[in-house]
Amino acid sequence: MKEELSVILIAHNEEDVIGKLIDGLLANYREKILEIVVVDDVSTDGTAGVVESRRKSEPKIKLVRRQPPCGVGRAIKTGFANVDKRASYVLTMDSDFVQSIGDVGRLIARMEAGGCDGVIGSRFVEGSRLEVYPLTKKIMNRLFHMVVWTLFNIKQKDLSNNFKLFKREITEKMPWRSDDFAINAETGILPILSGYRICEVPVSWIGRDEGQGKSKFKLFKVGLGYIKVIPYALSFRKK
Ligand SMILES: Nc1nc2c(ncn2[C@@H]2O[C@H](COP(=O)(O)OP(=O)(O)O)[C@@H](O)[C@H]2O)c(=O)[nH]1
Ligand SMILES: [Mg+2]
Numbered sequence: 001m002k003e004e005l006s007v008i009l010i011a012h013n014e015e016d017v018i019g020k021l022i023d024g025l026l027a028n029y030r031e032k033i034l035e036i037v038v039v040d041d042v043s044t045d046g047t048a049g050v051v052e053s054r055r056k057s058e059p060k061i062k063l064v065r066r067q068p069p070c071g072v073g074r075a076i077k078t079g080f081a082n083v084d085k086r087a088s089y090v091l092t093m094d095s096d097f098v099q100s101i102g103d104v105g106r107l108i109a110r111m112e113a114g115g116c117d118g119v120i121g122s123r124f125v126e127g128s129r130l131e132v133y134p135l136t137k138k139i140m141n142r143l144f145h146m147v148v149w150t151l152f153n154i155k156q157k158d159l160s161n162n163f164k165l166f167k168r169e170i171t172e173k174m175p176w177r178s179d180d181f182a183i184n185a186e187t188g189i190l191p192i193l194s195g196y197r198i199c200e201v202p203v204s205w206i207g208r209d210e211g212q213g214k215s216k217f218k219l220f221k222v223g224l225g226y227i228k229v230i231p232y233a234l235s236f237r238k239k
Contacts, residue, residue: 001112005029006087006168007036008079012070014095015046016213021093022054022061024101030060032108034087037062038095039079042070073176073183076162080171090171092187093121093163096212100163103203107165110201117196118170120156120188121163121203128158132207140223147230148189152237156200159188160226163203170196177232181222185229193237 007025011018022036038051040063048065055061064082066075076092083090089111093100100121107119123130124145130138141160148154162184174190176183192198208215 001032001089001108003031003034004086004088005032005108006034006083006090008076008083008090008092009036009038009095010041010072010075010079010092010162011038011043011047011051011095012041012075012216013043013045013047014213015043015050016211017098018047018095019050019054020098021095021101022051024098025104026058026060028101029104029108033060035060035062035084037064037079037082039064039066039075039082041066041075042068071179072162072181073178076183076187077176080176083168083171087168089165090168091165096208097163098212099206100203103163103201106201106203107163110199111165115197116199118164118166118191118198120158120198120200121161122156122158122200123161123203123205124157125200125202127202129204129206131205132209133205134219137217137219137223140219144185144223144226148233151230152189152193152233154189154192156188156192156198158200160185161203161205162187164188166191175236178225178229180225181217182225182229185226186232189229189233190236193233
């Protein structure tokens with residue numbers, strides 16, 4: 001992978017962390033990265049300013065500013081639509097994944113080893129670490145996966161983490177639908193149902209600490225929203 005990677009960072013009020021993430025990615029993977037596309041989703045804080053100040057001296061950074069309404073799915077789809085056609089691979093990750101910068105190398109290494117069309121950074125395989133992750137969120141996540149495993153005969157352990165590396169074709173061809181957090185379940189499920197070879201590597205997921213902003217994930221609103229991906233995936237599979 002040589003300047004073939006497009007990294008999509010979705011950001012909604014992430015001024016505390018987005019700069020550290022961009023700097024860390026470039027410090028560690030500059031030669032792999034073609035571009036970092038930050039989708040600033042209607043932030044009301046200094047997110048755009050932090051990115052813009054780096055963009056002035058760093059041509060690999062792209063800033064795309066969305067208009068309301070905001071939403072994780074809308075932002076990820078906007079990111080996919082803005083990927084440079086010279087990129088062969090697309091990585092999506094949350095803007096607060098500063099502690100995961102080292103894990104990016106694992107996803108890239110797995111892709112480079114061959115045999116995968118996509119690689120999931122998985123929180124639920126041997127070698128993963130999960131910290132500051134509320135128990136109720138974990139239970140809901142595992143219940144959702146049990147339903148999906150049973151209905152679709154899928155083996156991958158973590159479909160819903162927004163930490164995935166794909167060949168660009170996948171991000172372009174899939175009929176992504178969700179406008180909200182549930183897009184993170186779609187990016188796990190739809191490529192597998194389409195027959196792409198999706199691998200998993202263990203990663204760490206560490207919840208936000210002081211100075212890293214607040215989680216915007218509202219368990220019942222967002223968690224229940226994942227359920228609507230199931231009928232969509234069923235209708236998709238039939239096609
Ligand atoms: N585009 C967009 N991104 C959002 C929104 N809400 C959260 N995010 C982003 O989604 C990612 C995960 O959000 P986070 O609050 O960390 O949720 P958690 O990791 O599940 O606790 C971060 O990159 C956020 O900036 C939103 O309304 N729009
Ligand atoms: Mg988070």
